[in-house]
Amino acid sequence: MQHLQFSDDPMLGSLIEQAAMAEGIPGQQDTLRQIVVATLKHPLIERARKAHRVWRELPFSFSADGQLREGYIDLLFEESAGLVLVDYKTDDIEASKVDEAVSHYASQADLYMRAVEQITKQPPKEVFLFFVRPSIVHSVSTAP
Secondary structure (H helix, E strand, C coil): CCCCCCCCCCCHHHHHHHHHHHCCCHHHHHHHHHHHHHHHHCHHHHHHHHCCEEEEEEEEEEEECCEEEEEEEEEEEEECCEEEEEEEECCCCCHHHHHHHHHHHHHHHHHHHHHHHHHHCCCCCEEEEEECCCCEEEEECCCC
């Protein structure tokens, strides 16, 4: 997703082909295309399209609890009311299993929230886990 334009991308077919080859799933290009197109049509991505500023694959590094924490934030965008954090999840799960998966990713979402606050000096106003295969977006609490 980090290489795609949020609007009509003339390179979409080529990028999907490259991604399928890189992931070792060359026979899954049609499925991958469906996932990408559905993701790009989602209202949350529409919000990102309209945002004041957008960062994708934003690297972070900070010390927490005596440990170095490093990673990449999939999508961060700024609206007039504040920052919105999106973490894409590509798990091949059924919609009925999303709540269970959300619990699994809670500590990672917390780490990303702390990273955004370290980088920007403000906490995100909203945080979402975007499960792209069932195309379900789950809001994560930003309360401390």
